[in-house]
Amino acid sequence: MRAIFRNSPLPRYYQLKEVMREKIRSGEWKPGDLIPSERELGEQYGISRMTARQAITELVNEGLFYREQGKGTFVSRHKITQQLIRLTGFTEDIQARGQRPSTKTLSAQMVLADEATAERLHVKQGRQLFRLHRLRLADDEPLAIETSLICFIGCEKLLEDDLEQNSLYQLLETKYGLPPIEAEQELEAGLASNDEAQVLRIPVGSPVLFTRRTTYTERNQPIEYAKSVYCGSKYTFYTRMNREQ
Numbered sequence: 001m002r003a004i005f006r007n008s009p010l011p012r013y014y015q016l017k018e019v020m021r022e023k024i025r026s027g028e029w030k031p032g033d034l035i036p037s038e039r040e041l042g043e044q045y046g047i048s049r050m051t052a053r054q055a056i057t058e059l060v061n062e063g064l065f066y067r068e069q070g071k072g073t074f075v076s077r078h079k080i081t082q083q084l085i086r087l088t089g090f091t092e093d094i095q096a097r098g099q100r101p102s103t104k105t106l107s108a109q110m111v112l113a114d115e116a117t118a119e120r121l122h123v124k125q126g127r128q129l130f131r132l133h134r135l136r137l138a139d140d141e142p143l144a145i146e147t148s149l150i151c152f153i154g155c156e157k158l159l160e161d162d163l164e165q166n167s168l169y170q171l172l173e174t175k176y177g178l179p180p181i182e183a184e185q186e187l188e189a190g191l192a193s194n195d196e197a198q199v200l201r202i203p204v205g206s207p208v209l210f211t212r213r214t215t216y217t218e219r220n221q222p223i224e225y226a227k228s229v230y231c232g233s234k235y236t237f238y239t240r241m242n243r244e245q
């Protein structure tokens, strides 16, 4: 066991961070493992709980650990790589990694299209849209907040579907015959607001990635305009480029 040296010029919390990083690197602590409590770490390494807390908090902020209220602190999964080549939905992405996707509906309501949304969805301003605000999780770890504005022509019954148990893309494709075929997506860096931080269980001001996606079904018909907030520490976006036109 790597020790913490009292006479080292490196602060003790910093040394503990390095010790814990090494445990993750070596595989001794695996993704999803519960890490020892502040008290246990304190006793094990002869440091105060405060010092242990500082080290844990910094690794939470860096995305290596995540906290679950009332349960403790866990080792995070490796970052999720979302490829930007094939159009996929959240459920598919998470299942492909062998994780369990889940969804919490934060709100679901009818709204009127504002100018910007109307433009994206090729509808008139003031038209009724279905607004779905969802928290998306993988193995119970919050990863993203997604706000989808759905143009529900041909899928009016969507409001009655159980959108916590079902994938939106799957419902559109299999139940309503409106397969998501193509999408345009913008990515932007940002910092988590108070509300976003609370829902994603990350510190206020943590790095996040905002995406805006317009999804089209057949005949180039826009069906969804979604704004998402992804935890920056948990995602990598990947694309492959070539020079040919």
Ligand code: GLP
Binding pocket: 088, 089, 090, 091, 092, 146, 148, 166, 167, 168, 169, 170, 211, 213, 224, 226, 228
């Ligand atoms: C991605 C997109 C969203 C889309 C979602 C569908 O996360 N950013 O725009 O709504 O996938 O996911 P699912 O089919 O799991 O509901």
